[in-house]
Amino acid sequence: MRTTNKNLAALALSAVLGFTGAVSAATELTMYYPVAVGGALTKIVDGMIEEFEVQNPDIDVTAIYAGNYNDARVKALAALQSGKPAQLSVMFSIDIHELRDLEAIDAFDDLVKTDAEREWLDGFYPALMENGKADGKTWGIPFQRSTIVMYYNKDAFRAAGLDPEKPPTTWEEFAAVGKKLVKKDANGNVEQWGAMIPSTGYPYWMFAALAKQNGEVLMNQAGNETYFDKPGVIAALEYWQDLGKKYAIMPEGVIEWGTLRQNFLEQKTAMMWHSTGNLTTVKNNASFDFGVAKLPGKKELGSPTGGGNFYIFKNSSPQEKAAALKLVQFMTSPKQAAHWSKATGYMGVSPAAYQTEILQDYVKTFPPAAVARDQLTYATAELATHEAGRVRKFLDDALQAALTGQMSAKKAMEDAQAQARRVLRRYQ
Amino acid sequence: MNRRLNLKAWLLMLPALSLLIAFTHWPTLKTFWRSATWAKSDVAPSQFVGLENYGLLIEDPVFWKVIENNFWYALGTVPTSIALAIAMALWVNGKIKHKGLLRLAYFTPTILPMITVANIWLFFYSPDIGLFDQLLRAVGIDGPNWLGDPDTALGSLMAMTIWKEAGFFMIFYLAALQTLSPELYDAAKVEGAGPWRIFRRITFPLLMPTTLFVLINALLNAFKLVDHLFILTKGGPNNASNLLLYYIYETAFSFLDSYYAATLTVVMLVALALIALAQMLLFDRKIHYR
Amino acid sequence: MSTWLQHLSRFSAYLLGILWVLPLLYAFWAAFHPPEYATQFSLTAPLTLENFVSAWDQAPFYRYMLNTIVITTLILVSQLFVCTLAGYALARENFFGRGFALALVLTQLMVMPEVLIVENYKTLSDLGQIDTYLGVGLPYLASAFGIFLLRQTFKTVPQELEDAARVEGLSGLSLIWKVFVPLAFPTYLAFSLVSISYHWNNFLWPLVVTNTVASRPLTVGMAIFGAPESGVDWSVISAGTLIAVGPLLALFLVFQRQFIQSFMHAGIK
Numbered sequence: 012m013r014t015t016n017k018n019l020a021a022l023a024l025s026a027v028l029g030f031t032g033a034v035s036a037a038t039e040l041t042m043y044y045p046v047a048v049g050g051a052l053t054k055i056v057d058g059m060i061e062e063f064e065v066q067n068p069d070i071d072v073t074a075i076y077a078g079n080y081n082d083a084r085v086k087a088l089a090a091l092q093s094g095k096p097a098q099l100s101v102m103f104s105i106d107i108h109e110l111r112d113l114e115a116i117d118a119f120d121d122l123v124k125t126d127a128e129r130e131w132l133d134g135f136y137p138a139l140m141e142n143g144k145a146d147g148k149t150w151g152i153p154f155q156r157s158t159i160v161m162y163y164n165k166d167a168f169r170a171a172g173l174d175p176e177k178p179p180t181t182w183e184e185f186a187a188v189g190k191k192l193v194k195k196d197a198n199g200n201v202e203q204w205g206a207m208i209p210s211t212g213y214p215y216w217m218f219a220a221l222a223k224q225n226g227e228v229l230m231n232q233a234g235n236e237t238y239f240d241k242p243g244v245i246a247a248l249e250y251w252q253d254l255g256k257k258y259a260i261m262p263e264g265v266i267e268w269g270t271l272r273q274n275f276l277e278q279k280t281a282m283m284w285h286s287t288g289n290l291t292t293v294k295n296n297a298s299f300d301f302g303v304a305k306l307p308g309k310k311e312l313g314s315p316t317g318g319g320n321f322y323i324f325k326n327s328s329p330q331e332k333a334a335a336l337k338l339v340q341f342m343t344s345p346k347q348a349a350h351w352s353k354a355t356g357y358m359g360v361s362p363a364a365y366q367t368e369i370l371q372d373y374v375k376t377f378p379p380a381a382v383a384r385d386q387l388t389y390a391t392a393e394l395a396t397h398e399a400g401r402v403r404k405f406l407d408d409a410l411q412a413a414l415t416g417q418m419s420a421k422k423a424m425e426d427a428q429a430q431a432r433r434v435l436r437r438y439q
Numbered sequence: 440m441n442r443r444l445n446l447k448a449w450l451l452m453l454p455a456l457s458l459l460i461a462f463t464h465w466p467t468l469k470t471f472w473r474s475a476t477w478a479k480s481d482v483a484p485s486q487f488v489g490l491e492n493y494g495l496l497i498e499d500p501v502f503w504k505v506i507e508n509n510f511w512y513a514l515g516t517v518p519t520s521i522a523l524a525i526a527m528a529l530w531v532n533g534k535i536k537h538k539g540l541l542r543l544a545y546f547t548p549t550i551l552p553m554i555t556v557a558n559i560w561l562f563f564y565s566p567d568i569g570l571f572d573q574l575l576r577a578v579g580i581d582g583p584n585w586l587g588d589p590d591t592a593l594g595s596l597m598a599m600t601i602w603k604e605a606g607f608f609m610i611f612y613l614a615a616l617q618t619l620s621p622e623l624y625d626a627a628k629v630e631g632a633g634p635w636r637i638f639r640r641i642t643f644p645l646l647m648p649t650t651l652f653v654l655i656n657a658l659l660n661a662f663k664l665v666d667h668l669f670i671l672t673k674g675g676p677n678n679a680s681n682l683l684l685y686y687i688y689e690t691a692f693s694f695l696d697s698y699y700a701a702t703l704t705v706v707m708l709v710a711l712a713l714i715a716l717a718q719m720l721l722f723d724r725k726i727h728y729r
Numbered sequence: 730m731s732t733w734l735q736h737l738s739r740f741s742a743y744l745l746g747i748l749w750v751l752p753l754l755y756a757f758w759a760a761f762h763p764p765e766y767a768t769q770f771s772l773t774a775p776l777t778l779e780n781f782v783s784a785w786d787q788a789p790f791y792r793y794m795l796n797t798i799v800i801t802t803l804i805l806v807s808q809l810f811v812c813t814l815a816g817y818a819l820a821r822e823n824f825f826g827r828g829f830a831l832a833l834v835l836t837q838l839m840v841m842p843e844v845l846i847v848e849n850y851k852t853l854s855d856l857g858q859i860d861t862y863l864g865v866g867l868p869y870l871a872s873a874f875g876i877f878l879l880r881q882t883f884k885t886v887p888q889e890l891e892d893a894a895r896v897e898g899l900s901g902l903s904l905i906w907k908v909f910v911p912l913a914f915p916t917y918l919a920f921s922l923v924s925i926s927y928h929w930n931n932f933l934w935p936l937v938v939t940n941t942v943a944s945r946p947l948t949v950g951m952a953i954f955g956a957p958e959s960g961v962d963w964s965v966i967s968a969g970t971l972i973a974v975g976p977l978l979a980l981f982l983v984f985q986r987q988f989i990q991s992f993m994h995a996g997i998k
Contacts, residue, residue: 043940051787075941078953085692086940093859095940109695112479200581201567211587211675262566265587265676269961270565277768279567296764400694408501411676415589437479447901448822452830455815458871463837466848473848523745530742543985544746547753549992550981552930555951555970559752562759562963568768570755606749607992614993663843666932669952684843684933691847692937700847707844715839 038334039071043090044101044155045083045319046076055354063341070334080106080319081400091115091324098327099335101319104142105395105403107150108234108438112397116322118148122336131340134361136384141392143320145233151320152339153360155351157287158314158383158390159220161307165300167192167203167281178282178304182224182250185307189260192281205260206282207275208251210414212268215394215406216317217284220306221247223313223391229406234396235438239406240421240428248413248420250309255414264415286317287383290356294377303379305386312389318357358383396431397438405430467708473701485698492702502703504678505686508593512682513661515597516604520657521650523605528612529642542613545606553603557670560599561586564671586672589679596680599667604660608653615649616642651718658714662707683707759967767963780968784954787965790972792942793950800865800935800946801928807870808924809917815871816879817905821891831880837873846937853938860940868934875920882916883909919991929977947973 046052053076060074077083080103090097102110110116123129135153143151165175171191179185189205196202208217219229227243230236238244255263261280275283276296284306293301306314321339323332341347348364351357353373359365365374365384374381396402409427412418418426474492478485496502531542548556563570564585572582585595619642627637665685668674674681674689683703691700759767760781766774784790818824819831842849849868850859858864886909894908910917932948939945945953951973955966981988 051783053787076953077940079956081693082953085695088695089854089859090940093854094857095860113695198579198581200576200579204567211673262584262587264566264584267565267587269956270561270568273565273768273961273963274568277568298765398694400689401696404689404694407675408677411589415587415676415679417589417677445824448818448824448827451814451818451822454811455871455876456830456833458811458867459833459837459873462842462849462852462868462871463840463845464833466845466852467840469848469851470845526741527745530738535739535742541742541746542989543982544750546985546989547750550926550930550977551753551974552932552948552951554930554932554948555955555973556752556756558955558961558963558966558970559755559759561961562755562768563752565768573768602749602752610989610992613989617993659839659841663841669932669936670955688846688933688937691850697847697851704844704847708840711839711844 037069037071038330039073039096040098040331040334040338041073041075041090041096042099042101042335042338043075043077043083043087043097045078045080045103052355055351059342059347059351062347063338066341067334067337070337072338083319084110087324088113088115091326097324098331099321099323099339101154101321103399104151104153104156104316104318104320105393105399106322107142107145107320107395108397109399110322111145111150115324116150117325117332118150119152119323119336120148122323122332128336128340131343134363135343136358136361136387138387138390139316139358139360141232142316142395151322152343153358154319154321154339154343155288155355155357156316156318156320156360157357158316158386159217159284159306160287160290160314160379160382160386161282161284161304162275162289162293163282163302163304164275164278165302167278167299171281175300175302178302179307180305180312181307182309186254186258186260189254189282190258193260201262203278204262204280205258206254206284207261207266207271207280208254208284209268209271210265210411213317214410215403216315218248218251218406218410219315219391219394220284220313221251223315223389224306224308224311225250226310228391229394230396232392234399235435237394237396237402237406237428237431237435239409239424239431245420245424247309248410248424251410252413252416252420256416265411287356287358288318290379290383291354292356294356294379303382305382305389308389312386314386314390315393316387316390317393352380356380356383358387396435398434401434402431405434470701470704470708473698474705477698492699495699496702496706501678501681501686502706505674505681505683506706508678508681509662509683511593512597512600513658515594516600516661517654517657519597520601520604520608521653523601524608524653525612525643525646525650527605527609528616529638531609532613532616545609547606548603549607549610553599553664553666554669557599557667560667561671564595586680587676589676592672592676592680596667596671599671600660600664603664604657608657611649611653612646615646619645655714655718659711662710756967756970759963760971762964764962764964767967780964781972784965784968784972788950788954788969789942790947790950790969793945793947793973794976796862796942796944797929797946797948799862800944801925803862804866804869804928805921805924807866808872808875809921811871812875812879812920813905813910815876817883817909819876820880820883821886821909834873834876837871838877842868843933846934849934850937859938860944862944864938865935865944865946869928872924875924878916878920879913882913886912915991915994918987919994922988922991926977 044056056074060072064070064072077086083100084102084106087097087100087102119132123132132149139153139156140149143149143153161178163178168175173188173191179188192203192205193201194203210217222229222244225243225247227238227241227247229238254261271283271285272289272293274280278299290303305312323335327335343360345361345363345367348359348361349367349369352359352364353369359370364370394403394406405427409423413420413423475487475489476485477488477492527545531538535541566572566584566587571585575582583591585591623641624637627641662684665682668680668682668685672680674685687700687703690703691697761776762774763777763779815834819827853859853864853867858867890908894904899907930948932952935946936949936952939949951969954969
């Protein structure tokens with residue numbers, strides 16, 4: 012009875028949406044995906060899916076844009092639990108441990124069959140695979156992946172007497188350059204800040220960069236231990252605080268992830284740290300000459316990787332899984348990855364993607380497009396633990412508490428560590 | 440009382456009662472039960488843990504923070520909304536020019552969805568580029584980082600809530616004002632009472648039943664209205680603007696922990712029960728349900 | 730009152746009025762001007778419809794709109810039916826347990842469906858109604874407010890009228906339909922408008938219970954479309970906002986007198 016109703020509903024739905032002539036033998040796939048940066052990304056995904064369907068007439072794909080990373084995970088899991096179809100999804104690369112705890116996903120090692128497929132699995136940048144691996148197996152395939160890069164306003168650099176081709180490469184330089192870039196009006200009010208690092212949305216991600224630059228990581232590979240209270244990590248947070256408090260190159264308090272791009276485009280800040288996923292939108296909207304650089308370093312250079320991976324759900328039929336694997340392979344193939352990277356600013360996920368004509372030409376005419384890739388050498392995994400949502404909130408809250416001056420960096424990070432330890436104890 | 444009538448009445452009640460029981464009473468009971476159980480994940484079977492979840496609750500600093508915030512949120516939005524609503528109703532009911540337009544202006548927020556207008560408020564509150572900071576700069580003041588500063592974040596949310604609610608409550612006062620008899624006012628004027636005195640001695644006391652009704656609604660809304668948090672602050676910075684219902688949502692649908700979410704919901708239910716109790720004990724004699 | 734105070738009072742009234750429509754005014758400003766002018770105000774800014782085009786392009790608004798209309802209608806129709814029966818029983822029937830039944834109904838005034846998102850979500854998931862119109866509607870299909878409102882109205886119907894109708898041979902449902910419903914028309918109108926504007930704007934529950942464009946209403950669609958995570962573009966968001974609130978706003982502007990009267994009517998009860 013329920014199936015009949017469902018079929019009827021599906022029929023009515025396809026009539027409403029204007030789908031025509033569904034092939035009865037087709038394998039139907041439903042995938043959820045998130046968007047966390049600007050621009051009409053849904054159009055680009057739809058275009059890629061369409062191309063896939065043309066090449067594979069026996070597979071029907073419904074791609075569902077579900078909101079941010081958290082929404083995508085919740086909606087995909089909700090679909091699974093309530094018996095709605097979902098065979099694969101793009102979800103946060105750091106959801107891996109939680110998805111495994113829920114026994115929701117399959118390892119790709121168990122899905123690939125041919126040598127060509129195994130080769131494909133080995134073809135990605137190793138740094139991007141860090142968040143996709145656990146217990147020696149690969150559970151997530153990199154798709155919309157990014158690192159944090161530094162966007163800077165070359166015109167502002169010139170106006171301040173700085174060399175626009177020499178962005179700061181160390182923490183000291185970053186503070187010094189930032190100071191020169193701060194512009195004040197007659198009343199002493201700031202008209203242009205030196206730099207902004209966002210602290211809403213994904214503060215833990217920005218922080219991972221600072222920690223890595225100070226030679227620290229935030230958690231272990233198994234995702235059951237965090238290192239928030241290490242001296243090097245605390246020192247990284249103190250530097251972030253100092254950018255506002257001591258050097259005054261950044262406004263104090265919390266900086267909004269969502270409106271930061273607008274601040275940069277309106278020249279309210281001369282530098283910003285943001286996802287490479289914003290590159291194309293910035294390029295299309297900047298009315299001034301801008302550059303993109305690797306993030307500056309202290310002990311070393313560094314940025315976490317970020318973004319979304321493909322996962323394949325366990326409770327699909329073998330036929331569906333094979334089709335899903337085909338789709339993932341298509342979406343991450345060098346040609347598609349190159350197209351995707353050019354359209355968005357996200358990284359080409361494999362070295363082969365950067366060998367394609369599209370990206371070779373693009374990098375030649377627009378060198379910033381290669382910065383994220385070059386930074387991969389210094390990249391680290393993004394904060395991924397069991398109970399990721401909770402642990403992330405502990406860290407986010409601590410960072411915001413420190414940045415708004417409610418707590419010292421040390422106290423905030425020690426509290427966060429204690430809370431994270433309490434939650435993760437069960438997984439050790 | 441005859442039996443046939445009895446059965447017929449219950450039959451008429453059946454659709455309403457079955458829906459209400461299925462989606463209000465039964466889930467309320469289940470919430471209490473769930474708050475006494477726990478499972479490692481949604482796929483694992485749950486077990487009875489007694490009051491363990493409540494132990495976690497007491498140790499959870501975020502929980503105490505959202506309770507505190509909800510208290511301030513209620514205290515900050517309820518009296519102000521009511522005061523503004525009364526003022527608006529008096530203006531619109533009085534002899535002011537462009538009455539119709541004014542009434543329209545006050546009422547507009549009621550029909551705009553909070554979630555979409557929140558994006559516009561996000562622009563108002565944006566540091567440096569936002570409207571409020573632009574206006575302040577025009578008079579030479581370096582505006583605050585409204586949503587990014589823990590001292591102003593909750594207040595900023597309250598301002599939007601008041602904006603949303605005052606016009607709606609105005610309607611109730613307007614309705615009440617139109618039932619007041621003009622003779623009362625004529626008599627007062629003959630005795631030479633000033634407008635403030637008239638308001639204090641005649642209007643305000645006569646509006647009391649409306650005020651109590653609005654008060655209850657405003658209190659309920661102080662628990663219920665969290666839509667703007669999704670856009671404006673997500674409860675940040677560091678939970679400075681987090682509210683109980685948003686925390687319940689986060690716990691259930693971000694952390695996927697329905698057991699702790701149920702425990703938080705119990706607290707909410709208890710708070711609502713207290714409001715209901717207060718209403719029954721203190722006010723019921725004054726609001727006439729006929 | 731001194732004239733000075735009178736002026737202050739009048740000034741405050743207008744100032745508040747301007748403040749109250751400011752968000753809407755801004756939405757119009759940003760929607761009809763190019764993005765460069767979204768945060769800068771200049772009389773010479775050129776007008777454009779570009780933002781509406783890109784908003785329309787970036788999100789399936791017509792589908793969201795359809796969903797919202799279907800959900801709102803579904804809820805309203807069910808509410809009117811369910812609340813009429815229950816309201817009549819509570820007002821005109823004398824039956825054992827009436828007080829108890831009324832108490833059960835009134836519980837929902839306090840324990841609003843929003844509070845019970847966690848359990849209701851589980852229920853809907855068990856029923857297989859996640860991401861369906863019915864799923865979005867179910868917790869709201871019976872409204873305590875509606876029942877209470879209609880009960881109060883039905884109580885005012887004179888007994889002689891009912892007796893006369895019974896003499897004419899009317900009874901049961903036809904009595905309700907032919908006598909009580911027409912007499913309560915203003916109440917129905919008032920309740921309908923309150924219900925429509927509530928559910929047109931409802932967000933939290935639909936957010937929880939919808940997954941895809943198949944059932945996602947305008948509010949949830951707008952939240953996803955304008956999510957700060959994706960970088961805020963106020964011009965396009967304002968255009969989207971105007972598209973989303975357009976129908977309700979137009980309806981309201983045309984019928985504002987009746988609208989406000991109806992709300993007042995609901996308020997008096």
